[in-house]
Amino acid sequence: xxxxxxxxxxxxxxxxxxxxxxxxxxxxxxxxxxxxxxxxxxxxxxxxxxxxxxxxxxxxxxxxxxxxxxxxxxxxxxxxxxxxxxxxxxxxxxxxxxxxxxxxxxxxxxxxxxxxxxxxxxxxxxxxxxxxxxxxxxxxxxxxxxxxxxxxxxxxxxxxxxxxxxxxxxxxxxxxxxxxxxxxxxxxxxxxxxxxxxxxxxxxxxxxxxxxxxxxxxxxxxxxxxxxxxxxxxxxxxxxxxxxxxxxxxxx
Numbered sequence: 001x002x003x004x005x006x007x008x009x010x011x012x013x014x015x016x017x018x019x020x021x022x023x024x025x026x027x028x029x030x031x032x033x034x035x036x037x038x039x040x041x042x043x044x045x046x047x048x049x050x051x052x053x054x055x056x057x058x059x060x061x062x063x064x065x066x067x068x069x070x071x072x073x074x075x076x077x078x079x080x081x082x083x084x085x086x087x088x089x090x091x092x093x094x095x096x097x098x099x100x101x102x103x104x105x106x107x108x109x110x111x112x113x114x115x116x117x118x119x120x121x122x123x124x125x126x127x128x129x130x131x132x133x134x135x136x137x138x139x140x141x142x143x144x145x146x147x148x149x150x151x152x153x154x155x156x157x158x159x160x161x162x163x164x165x166x167x168x169x170x171x172x173x174x175x176x177x178x179x180x181x182x183x184x185x186x187x188x189x190x191x192x193x194x195x196x197x198x199x200x201x202x203x204x205x206x207x208x209x210x211x212x213x214x215x216x217x218x219x220x221x222x223x224x225x226x227x228x229x230x231x232x233x234x235x236x237x238x239x240x241x242x243x244x245x246x247x248x249x250x251x252x
Contacts (some may be wrong), residue, residue, distance in 0.1 A: 034090045037124040041217065042079030043099065045117020048106035050079040053119050056100065057081045059251045093123045095240060097216035099224040104231030114232055118225065120217035129205040134197040137190065143167040144186075149178040164189045168197060 040056050042049040057073065060083055064071035069087030076082075085093070101118050109115065146161040164185035165176040173196055177188035218224045229236045229247050236247045 033086060033088055035084065035086045035126045036090050036093055037074075037122075037126060038083045038085060038093060038096065039122045039124070039213065040081045040083075041120045041122075043118040043120050045102075045115060047108055048102075048104075048115055049117040049119055051106065051108075052100075052102050052117060053079055053081055055251060056119060056121070057083060060085075060096075062252060090125075094125075095238075096121045096226075097123050098226035099218050100227050100229065101225040102229040102231065104229070122213040122216040124209055124212060129209055132197075132201055134194050134201070137168070137194065137197075141169050143169055146182065166190065166193050168193055171197065171200070173197060173200070 038060055040053045040060075042053050045052075061071050061073075064083075064085055064087070067087060067089075069085050069090065071083055071085045074082050074084045099118050099120050101116065103114055103116050105112055106115050106117075143166070145165040145167075147163050147165060148159055148161050149163045162180060162182050162185055163176065163178040164182065165174060166186075166189040167174045173193065175189050175192040175196060177185045177192065179185045179188065226240055227236065227238050229250070231247055234247050236245050236250045237243075238245075
């Protein structure tokens with residue numbers, strides 16, 4: 001195959017209007033501002049796999065610069081890097097998830113032997129997991145019940161219905177508050193409900209992201225790959241599109 005000259009732009013593009021991630025449909029034509037997290041993990045290959053995590057991260061940063069995207073590293077620990085990328089038309093990055101296999105002579109190799117290593121990549125579209133803003137709850141979503149308090153407090157507390165029970169109808173989550181005034185009880189119940197809804201929302205978003213990340217990254221084994229980088233002959237093959245590019249172009 002004739003090598004493509006434009007690195008990621010050439011090797012990862014295809015005529016398809018969307019890609020499939022094991023049941024998840026990713027739209028590839030969106031013109032508004034988007035925010036993605038690109039996460040790269042070392043897999044098989046030891047130290048060279050960890051080195052390639054950094055090399056591939058730099059390639060994504062360079063790609064972002066050419067595309068006019070805003071990119072920054074938000075996590076960099078041993079063998080794992082996360083890059084936050086913002087811009088329009090980020091959908092090209094949805095071709096990156098999976099195993100990336102590299103074949104090269106590592107900088108640490110003294111005998112000149114070629115090693116085969118892998119890293120895994122996940123790309124998370126954060127727009128899909130935007131947590132609802134529960135700082136203001138629509139009153140139509142609430143069922144309000146008033147009841148009299150229990151325990152110490154005299155006849156007023158035990159007979160007058162100043163205590164509030166709120167049910168968030170969409171989620172069926174209920175919170176209550178017992179005070180001497182309806183206004184205070186209502187405010188405290190709303191605050192407790194907002195705190196609970198926000199906590200549940202964050203938890204559900206984390207679970208959903210972890211599921212997508214696990215599906216995208218695959219096993220990390222050498223045979224589980226979407227792209228192979230052969231540094232010794234300056235050739236990179238994308239196994240999704242069948243396209244070939246110069247490794248030096250892809251990494252720069």
